[in-house]
Amino acid sequence: xxxxxxxxxxxxxxxxxxxxxxxxxxxxxxxxxxxxxxxxxxxxxxxxxxxxxxxxxxxxxxxxxxxxxxxxxxxxxxxxxxxxxxxxxxxxxxxxxxxxxxxxxxxxxxxxxxxxxxxxxxxxxxxxxxxxxxxxxxxxxxxxxxxxxxxxxxxxxxxxxxxxxxxxxxxxxxxxxxxxxxxxxxxxxxxxxxxxxxxxxxxxxxxxxxxxxxxxxxxxxxxxxxxxxxxxxxxxxxxxxxxxxxxxxxxxxxxxxxxxxxxxxxxxxxxxxxxxxxxxxxxxxxxxxxxxxxxxxxxxxxxxxxxxxxxxxxxxxxxxxxxxxxxxxxxxxxxxxxxx
Amino acid sequence: xxxxxxxxxxxxxxxxxxxxxxxxxxxxxxxxxxxxxxxxxxxxxxxxxxxxxxxxxxxxxxxxxxxxxxxxxxxxxxxxxxxxxxxxxxxxxxxxxxxxxxxxxxxxxxxxxxxxxxxxxxxxxxxxxxxxxxxxxxxxxxxxxxxxxxxxxxxxxxxxxxxxxxxxxxxxxxxxxxxxxxxxxxxxxxxxxxxxxxxxxxxxxxxxxxxxxxxxxxxxxxxxxxxxxxxxxxxxxxxxxxxxxxxxxxxxxxxxx
Numbered sequence: 393x394x395x396x397x398x399x400x401x402x403x404x405x406x407x408x409x410x411x412x413x414x415x416x417x418x419x420x421x422x423x424x425x426x427x428x429x430x431x432x433x434x435x436x437x438x439x440x441x442x443x444x445x446x447x448x449x450x451x452x453x454x455x456x457x458x459x460x461x462x463x464x465x466x467x468x469x470x471x472x473x474x475x476x477x478x479x480x481x482x483x484x485x486x487x488x489x490x491x492x493x494x495x496x497x498x499x500x501x502x503x504x505x506x507x508x509x510x511x512x513x514x515x516x517x518x519x520x521x522x523x524x525x526x527x528x529x530x531x532x533x534x535x536x537x538x539x540x541x542x543x544x545x546x547x548x549x550x551x552x553x554x555x556x557x558x559x560x561x562x563x564x565x566x567x568x569x570x571x572x573x574x575x576x577x578x579x580x581x582x583x584x585x586x587x588x589x590x591x592x593x594x595x596x597x598x599x600x601x602x603x604x605x606x607x608x609x610x611x612x613x614x615x616x617x618x619x620x621x622x623x624x625x626x627x628x629x630x631x632x633x634x635x636x637x638x639x640x641x642x643x644x645x646x647x648x649x650x651x652x653x654x655x656x657x658x659x660x661x662x663x664x665x666x667x668x669x670x671x672x673x674x675x676x677x678x679x680x681x682x683x684x685x686x687x688x689x690x691x692x693x694x695x696x697x698x699x700x701x702x703x704x705x706x707x708x709x710x711x712x713x714x715x716x717x718x719x720x721x722x723x724x725x726x727x728x729x730x731x732x
Numbered sequence: 733x734x735x736x737x738x739x740x741x742x743x744x745x746x747x748x749x750x751x752x753x754x755x756x757x758x759x760x761x762x763x764x765x766x767x768x769x770x771x772x773x774x775x776x777x778x779x780x781x782x783x784x785x786x787x788x789x790x791x792x793x794x795x796x797x798x799x800x801x802x803x804x805x806x807x808x809x810x811x812x813x814x815x816x817x818x819x820x821x822x823x824x825x826x827x828x829x830x831x832x833x834x835x836x837x838x839x840x841x842x843x844x845x846x847x848x849x850x851x852x853x854x855x856x857x858x859x860x861x862x863x864x865x866x867x868x869x870x871x872x873x874x875x876x877x878x879x880x881x882x883x884x885x886x887x888x889x890x891x892x893x894x895x896x897x898x899x900x901x902x903x904x905x906x907x908x909x910x911x912x913x914x915x916x917x918x919x920x921x922x923x924x925x926x927x928x929x930x931x932x933x934x935x936x937x938x939x940x941x942x943x944x945x946x947x948x949x950x951x952x953x954x955x956x957x958x959x960x961x962x963x964x965x966x967x968x969x970x971x972x973x974x975x976x977x978x979x980x981x982x983x984x985x986x987x988x989x
Contacts, residue, residue: 480821609840616832619820625784627888628808628836673822 404671408684412462415688419458419695420450423702456588458691460652461708463596464585465659465690466683467649470604471642472660473667473682477618477675478638479545485661486646488549489533489639490556491526495650497559497566498525500577504570518580519592519651526647529555534639543635545621582707583654585694592652599648604683606641610634611675618673658713659689662720669723689716735760735892735924736781737793743776743785743948750776752948760891763918763925765939765956767932769969772945774928778896781926783807808836811892812885817901818877820869826880827865830856833887855886859913875906882910886917893917895927899934907931911938933985936960944968960986 421428468486475484486492502521533555537548567574607614613634616624625631649656663686664678671681690708693715697708734757743751751773758764766774779785780792783799792799794810802810812833820829833855834848856862861879864872872880878898885893895914899907915938917923929935935942935956942959944952946968952959965973965986972989 477822482821612832612835612838612840615824615828616835618822619824619829619832620818622784622815623813623818625804626782626808626811626813626894627832628805630804633804668823672828673824674828 401671401677404677404681405684408681408688412684412688412691415691415695416458416462419691420454422695422699423449423454456590456593457585457694459593460588460596461585461690461694462687463593463600464649464653464656465663465686465688465693466604467596467600467645467686468656468660468690469663469667469682469686470600470607470679471646471649473664473675473678474607474614474638474642476664477614477678478635478642479549480618480620481549482665483661484549485657486642486649487556487655487657487660489552489643489646490529490554490559491533491552491643491646492650492655493556493559493563494529494532495522495526495647496577496581496655497563498522498528498651499580499654500563500566500573501525503576503580504566504573516587523647523651526650527644529559530640530643530647534643543632545635548635548639579707581655583656583709584697584705585653585708586698586705588652596648596652599645600683603641603645603648604679607638607645608676608679610638611679614638614675614679615673618675654709656690656709656712658709658716659686659693662716663689666720666723734758734793735795737796738781739791739793741777741780741787741791743773743780743787749948751780754948754950756943756950756953758924758926760924761918761922762941763915763939764927764941764943765935766926766928766943766945767930767935767959768945768951771947772968773948774945775896776948777945778894778926778928782811782813782894805836808888808890810890811894812888812890814878814882814885814893814895814898816897817874818881823868823870825865826856826861826867826869826872827852829869829880830861830865830884830887833884833889836888851889852883852887855883856880858886858917859883860909874901875903878902878906878910882913891922892924892926895925895929897928897930900930907934914938932960932965936984936986957984960984 471486472484475486475488476482479488498521499518502518506517506521533548533551536551536555537543563577567577613624613629616627616629617631617634621631664682667678667682667685671677690712693711694708696715697706697711700706736758738757739755741751741754742749754777766777768774776785780787783802786800789800790798794802830852831844831848834844834852837848838844853862856865859879859882861876861883864876864880869877869880878901882898893914899910902910911934914925914927918925927939929939939956942954942956943950944959944964951968952964960975962973962975973986974989975984975986978985
């Protein structure tokens with residue numbers, strides 16, 4: 393029985409890896425410059441005879457964008473998985489604690505008041521402000537929820553929702569007084585991967601790896617917590633400590649994702665559900681599998697976003713919902729089992 | 733040395749005392765029932781013993797050490813818990829759920845060993861739930877679910893097993909099976925069982941010792957014979973009882989007048 397399970401897990405893992413590789417291949421060969429998968433591969437491996445232009449297109453434009461979207465997809469899926477398990481709430485998504493609203497406010501302030509040409513180690517001023525806004529919001533929400541000592545789950549979700557609404561209100565008011573920036577801020581919040589650099593990729597990779605590992609260490613505690621907090625405590629899980637670490641780690645990951653890509657909805661909510669339906673709820677599998685699935689999904693969505701209406705781009709957040717939504721509904725419809 | 737030693741436990745979360753100056757000891761290997769009407773503080777007492785609620789310093793001692801000095805994980809190796817009922821919304825299999833009983837023994841990222849698998853299997857066989865192993869937990873009936881959670885508590889392999897109204901939702905056969913399992917664990921493996929029970933006859937039949945709580949105060953303590961007197965019960969429950977001799981066991985049983 394145990395070996396069967398292991399084999400099944402391995403097969404699922406390989407399928408997800410193949411899916412991710414395929415999405416990268418599709419994405420790298422899609423775009424205004426016509427390049428076949430084969431040419432792209434040769435160019436990546438440095439054996440290109442297609443000329444330097446293609447090499448540049450692939451290495452400086454497409455690949456960073458593919459990696460960044462994949463990493464953000466993985467990050468959002470990881471944090472969504474964590475929040476759903478931790479809060480025992482199927483509606484939890486990466487944006488539930490208001491982190492993204494904080495990032496949006498940071499970005500809006502940067503666009504309105506900021507010197508947008510300022511850069512820090514190759515990361516733009518807007519992204520930096522968004523990250524700062526997100527981190528401040530985490531500290532704020534966490535501080536509110538912690539009063540009373542036990543860090544109750546209901547408290548933190550309510551605090552997050554309240555803070556999120558407040559910040560959105562502030563953004564709206566800022567918009568009213570700065571109508572010339574409305575469009576820019578609005579498009580930022582819809583999410584996009586245009587204007588990517590390898591520095592952003594490195595920044596994101598560091599967060600996904602470190603935070604992802606940090607979450608994975610707690611896979612067993614997360615399993616126990618998702619069956620109820622009191623049960624988890626009786627199984628020897630330090631529920632308060634676990635909540636602290638998981639909330640802060642997952643929020644930090646969201647902060648990083650949102651600051652480089654804007655607020656991309658839906659994938660962080662739905663990818664964990666899809667993977668839970670396909671491979672089961674155990675977080676030892678669910679966390680890495682969600683990361684792989686989230687990465688592949690985001691790469692495909694971003695490819696659609698830039699290819700469908702070229703030369704203009706669709707907001708990637710709209711594409712995630714348009715592609716993911718129907719698939720999720722079909723799964724919901726066909727799956728006789730309970731989803732969560 | 734006493735297994736659990738409580739000295740002057742008070743709990744006053746609001747304006748009224750839920751637990752008032754409770755002092756008592758529990759010895760290792762006992763099958764002890766905690767009885768009393770609704771709101772008398774039974775579950776609150778258990779929650780302090782499990783340290784879901786923190787007692788004052790030095791009030792509650794486990795194996796001679798202040799319970800507050802224990803890390804959660806080591807408490808998970810001391811006592812396991814079987815609640816009244818369990819609802820789990822996530823689609824874990826029964827086997828996954830019972831395997832969670834091994835959490836206190838596993839390091840982060842450490843895989844389950846063959847020994848863990850054997851312990852889980854044995855626990856499930858003890859509660860007749862091995863055949864359910866591949867089912868999804870939430871598809872089980874209340875009785876089956878309770879067998880599975882009991883298996884998880886057994887797989888946790890702790891010296892103390894805490895039962896919080898374990899049979900209130902079960903049919904009579906499942907009630908008997910569960911209580912018999914606990915009795916065997918107590919007699920054959922020396923497990924200490926602490927059980928909040930509402931059914932006084934069940935308490936009389938299985939427990940070697942009883943604690944009767946009344947309005948947060950320890951009202952009586954002793955053998956079922958000593959505690960379950962019509963006088964005590966009418967004082968605490970506010971209704972009169974007949975105490976009759978059981979026709980076959982020569983023990984006694986209680987029916988309300």
